[in-house]
Amino acid sequence: MNFALKNIYKYCEEMSSNRDDMLYQLERETNLKTLAPQMISGHLQGLFFEMLVQLLQPRYAIEVGTFTGYATLSLAKGIKENGKLITIEVKPELEAIYSKYFKASPNADKIEAIIGDAKSIIPRLDYQFDLAYIDANKKENLLYFDMLFNKMNSNGCILVDNVLWNGKVVDKNKDRDTLMIHEFNQKIKEDPRVESVILPLRDGLMMIRIL
Numbered sequence: 001m002n003f004a005l006k007n008i009y010k011y012c013e014e015m016s017s018n019r020d021d022m023l024y025q026l027e028r029e030t031n032l033k034t035l036a037p038q039m040i041s042g043h044l045q046g047l048f049f050e051m052l053v054q055l056l057q058p059r060y061a062i063e064v065g066t067f068t069g070y071a072t073l074s075l076a077k078g079i080k081e082n083g084k085l086i087t088i089e090v091k092p093e094l095e096a097i098y099s100k101y102f103k104a105s106p107n108a109d110k111i112e113a114i115i116g117d118a119k120s121i122i123p124r125l126d127y128q129f130d131l132a133y134i135d136a137n138k139k140e141n142l143l144y145f146d147m148l149f150n151k152m153n154s155n156g157c158i159l160v161d162n163v164l165w166n167g168k169v170v171d172k173n174k175d176r177d178t179l180m181i182h183e184f185n186q187k188i189k190e191d192p193r194v195e196s197v198i199l200p201l202r203d204g205l206m207m208i209r210i211l
């Protein structure tokens, strides 16, 4: 992120609602204890998720890629009474961080954390989701999307993170990873079953509405 954009981003954070202390502490612990803390959703994106779920009020939602649980805690804030947010993480060692925060959250009873590979877990889930957040192995975005599609309610929303891939999607000569992200974006754009919009929020957030 260049200097001007960093300042604008900082201004947006300062002029948006405060986040709660639990999320601040979680980001701190993530910075101290993980090797790639930049994977966390963080302040602004977390607030966006909170806003979105409060408006949509999903009953069943799913997150693919828990990491330390920042987005999970943000998304859980809008889940309907008796609803559930399932979050899947392949690395068992992260449980030591996120489970403390999930237990302390006022929405603890709405969060179900599953450890394992999303590719084998998603097909076993018997839910119709109103909201899905895809934020795991970027090379598998299309696979997660295809697996989730038939489990989404009509008018449901799928969010996909990092679709701008550090701005590299606009490079003339795209490397292999960038090309994969670009091809996913193009596939969604051409899919007649959905509407989509890419927001240049953080690393690019795609919002997909199931028609």
Ligand SMILES: C[S@@+](CC[C@H](N)C(=O)[O-])C[C@H]1O[C@@H](n2cnc3c(N)ncnc32)[C@H](O)[C@@H]1O
Binding pocket: 039, 040, 041, 042, 063, 064, 065, 066, 067, 068, 069, 070, 071, 072, 088, 089, 090, 091, 116, 117, 118, 119, 135, 136, 137
């Ligand atoms: C970008 S981080 C997720 C950040 C988190 N959603 C947040 O907003 O703070 C991606 C996570 O996906 C996990 N992951 C990667 N491949 C996965 C898979 N196939 N199934 C489940 N989790 C996976 C990684 O271990 C990593 O913790």
